[in-house]
Amino acid sequence: MTSTDAAGRAPDPAPGLASRAGLLRAPVDPATVRAVALLAVGTVWLASAGTVVWVLVLVSSALVPALGLGLVALGVTLPAARAFAAVERARLAAQTGVVVPAPTPALPGLPRSWAGLRATLRDGRAWAAAAYALVGLLVSLAFLVVVVACAAGAVALVVVAARGGVGSAAGEAGLAWPVALVLGAVGAALLVWLGAAVAQAGGGLVLWLAQACLGPSAADLARARARDAEDDAEAARERAVVLSETRSQAVAAADAERRRIERDLHDGAQQRLVALGVELGVARRLAERDPAATAAALEHAHDEVKATLAELRDLVRGIHPAILDDRGLDAALSALAARSPVPVRVEAGAGLERAGSAAQAAAYFVVAEALTNVAKHADARSARVRADVTDDGARLRVVVEDDGRGGAEPAPGSGLAGLRGRVAALDGRFDLTSPPGAGTRLTVEVPCAS
Incomplete structure (x- = not known):
């Protein structure tokens, strides 16, 4: 069963059975209201439409020995059980917010050939839906009776206390009237808590039955897991191909970047440094004979140094900008x-x-x-x-x-x-x-x- 609330969490149909805090607030928990509504509506719905479904399937099965007439009847009633299951899943989702996934789709329409009839007869989910129509009715009715009995008992204790019956009962039992009144109130509260816990337990059991009978079968789930595993494997293979390609691209890009740096150093900074060495050599030879030419050569060398530094800065920026x-x-x-x-x-x-x-x-x-x-x-x-x-x-x-x-x-x-x-x-x-x-x-x- 899968469902999510506003926070993305699956609702718990029976929080009163999960923790002590949940049990303490069971009488005022919205889950209890949902569970009582689920049991009440489910009892009426399953007693009507559900009974029609499982009775028809049962009668059709009983007619199989009668010249095979039951086989033809099952070809009609089993698809009807499938339709009943779809309506029941929608009801459960509307009342509780819990979505029971649909099983593998059956053949569309009624069987029109022996192969289609045989496939319908082998539809385990349709048989499970018919069984749910009976078992779900019995479970909903039994828990609803207990809940109603607890509520009626609590109301009876309150009414008796309000009408003074507790005082007379206390006198007969030899209890003081205040003690009997307190015991009556405690008994009513315990019945309320018991009824809430039973309602939540019944709602949880109905939802569990719906999951088992109206949802995907174990074989369907196994096939779904196998498909998911195959999809994951295919995605992993595609990812490996992509990583191999991107790795090759990264290696090629790194190699191209290395060649660019080498070319820039050779054609730019290296040539300027060679020219700078020549200029400094000329300046050294002219230092004594021609001071003016020496100053010009040094000025040109200084310009070359600045240009070389600028090129190196651009080159470094292309590798990783500081x-x-x-x-x-x-x-x-x-x-x-x-x-x-x-x-x-x-x-x-x-x-x-x-x-x-x-x-x-x-x-x-x-x-x-x-x-x-x-x-x-x-x-x-x-x-x-x-x-x-x-x-x-x-x-x-x-x-x-x-x-x-x-x-x-x-x-x-x-x-x-x-x-x-x-x-x-x-x-x-x-x-x-x-x-x-x-x-x-x-x-x-x-x-x-x-």
Whole structure:
């Protein structure tokens, strides 16, 4: 049986039997009211429709030896038992909030062939529903009688006490009138508590019978578990394939990044350092003969040093921006926006510091690449960057939007493709929407624990 209340918990049909506190509040517990209503309505319903069902099934079974006429009758009454079970499950859900799952569906309609009749006769859930119609009636009626008897006894004690009967009874028993009055009140209270506990127990038993007879069979549950296990295995296999692909993409991206760093060092900083060495050598040779040329050479060398430092800073920023560690993701995104030639509005939500360093670095590079594409290809007038943590606090989300010409595609080897691989390696989500002429929207989510 499955059901949930407003807090997502399954309601307990008999809290008075689960704990001492539940037993103490049983007379005023809403579960007791639901249980009494369940027993009362169930007794009437099962005494009418339920009796028709199990009597028809019983009579049809008795007619089987009479030239097989009962087999044809069972072909009609067993589907009727199925229909009765569906109505009973709906009644239980409406009265108690407890939902009994439907069993495996039967064949639609009445059997029209011997194979269909044989399948109907082998429908164990229909036979169980017919049995429930009888057993449920007996259980509901028995518990309802006890509950009514307890309530009647409690009312009788109260009435007798109010009319002074306790005094005369006390005199006959040799008890003082106040003592007899207290004993009568205690007896009435005990009967009320007993009736509440019996009502909850009866309601719980009826729901248990409904689960056993009207819900899925053990074989159905076993098949469902097998299907779930197969689905989980298939999902695990697909996940393994995805992880293998993302791992390959991450390795390829790391290799490409290594080659880029090597190329930038070789073509940029290394060449400038070589030129700087030449300039310093020239300055040393001219130091005594031509002070003016020496000063010019040193000035040029100084410019080369500044340019080299700038290139190294850009290179280091491409590996891991120091501003992330120093001032956080909000400041790092604002710095990217400030360097963009396209006006960019940055919106940072609360809680960004909860994201791990890898998640923040991924968000930074996503925004950096996206803003670079906006400046180079989008022909946009403005862009917006929004970073926040999802409501459950588990994922860091970054959205980059522009009002450019759209049509962006993460083609193999492109910067967007590299970003997709970086995000996939962190078990993140990469979503690019870029209809032609309608701007581009890039949404990335990565686990905060990354």
